[in-house]
Amino acid sequence: MATKRKVNNLLALAVLSAMVDRPKHRYEIAQTLRERGKDHDMDIKWGSLYTVVQSLEKVGYLEIIGSERDGARPERVIYQLTDAGRAELIDWTRELIAAPELEQPRFVAGLSVLAVLPPDEVIELLGKRIEALSHIIEAVRREIDKVLAMKLPRLFIIESEFGAAMLEAEMAWARSFRDEIAEGTFPDVDWWRQVHADAIPPAEVIAHVERGLAEPEPS
Numbered sequence: 001m002a003t004k005r006k007v008n009n010l011l012a013l014a015v016l017s018a019m020v021d022r023p024k025h026r027y028e029i030a031q032t033l034r035e036r037g038k039d040h041d042m043d044i045k046w047g048s049l050y051t052v053v054q055s056l057e058k059v060g061y062l063e064i065i066g067s068e069r070d071g072a073r074p075e076r077v078i079y080q081l082t083d084a085g086r087a088e089l090i091d092w093t094r095e096l097i098a099a100p101e102l103e104q105p106r107f108v109a110g111l112s113v114l115a116v117l118p119p120d121e122v123i124e125l126l127g128k129r130i131e132a133l134s135h136i137i138e139a140v141r142r143e144i145d146k147v148l149a150m151k152l153p154r155l156f157i158i159e160s161e162f163g164a165a166m167l168e169a170e171m172a173w174a175r176s177f178r179d180e181i182a183e184g185t186f187p188d189v190d191w192w193r194q195v196h197a198d199a200i201p202p203a204e205v206i207a208h209v210e211r212g213l214a215e216p217e218p219s
Contacts, residue, residue: 003095005088006059010042011052013096016061016081016089023065025076026053041159053079061085107170115205118196119181119189126178133171140164 005012018024018032030049038044056062062079069075081089107129114122141164147157154161180186195205 002099002101003091005092007052007055007061009048009052009055011044011048012056012061013089013092014038014042014044015049015052015056016085016092019062019079019081019085020089023078023080025068025078026050027076029053029079056085061088115192115195119186119193123178123182126174126181130171130174130178133167133174137164137167137171140167 014033015029018029018036018038024032026049030046033039033044039046053062057064057079061082061084063082064077065080066078067075068078117125140160144157144160144164147160148154177186181189184190194200
């Protein structure tokens with residue numbers, strides 16, 4: 001079970017990770033997160049950064065150690081990671097690595113209501129998705145190769161490797177599913193196609209499915 005965090009926002013995790021090397025003001029924190037590509041790893045809402053930093057300071061994970069002024073710019077508050085903040089970063093990371101959490105991608109939402117589309121259209125749409133995934137995977141792999149060519153430790157791009165692997169697995173599944181429909185091996189695909197060809201009312205379709213569920217399986 002996930003721990004109830006005092007600041008339960010993945011942007012907070014990103015901020016804590018950006019603070020491990022030295023104290024920073026908010027603009028440096030944002031710059032560090034962008035340079036490290038954290039906006040690709042997490043759903044970062046930049047408008048929430050100020051509030052998250054304040055919340056981390058309030059619960060004792062960051063502390064104010066001073067301020068600085070650069071010319072006519074407003075004074076910038078400098079924050080430092082506390083021992084409690086470092087412990088929270090480590091504990092949170094352990095949880096994220098060890099404890100799987102059910103997530104709901106938008107693709108799953110579409111699959112859950114797929115019956116509203118005719119199978120031939122689904123074949124076409126899956127083809128578009130497969131092509132788009134292929135381009136994304138190629139771009140991610142190029143970025144990985146670029147980083148490795150810079151002799152940076154693989155440890156610091158492991159999340160990109162995982163992302164590419166998940167995209168490749170999704171593409172393989174989508175291709176297999178598309179082929180099942182196209183080849184007619186997907187169960188009840190003919191009935192699914194007939195439902196749309198004859199414009200059978202949804203109530204009749206649901207009743208048909210419920211009757212099938214109610215019938216005992218042959219022994």
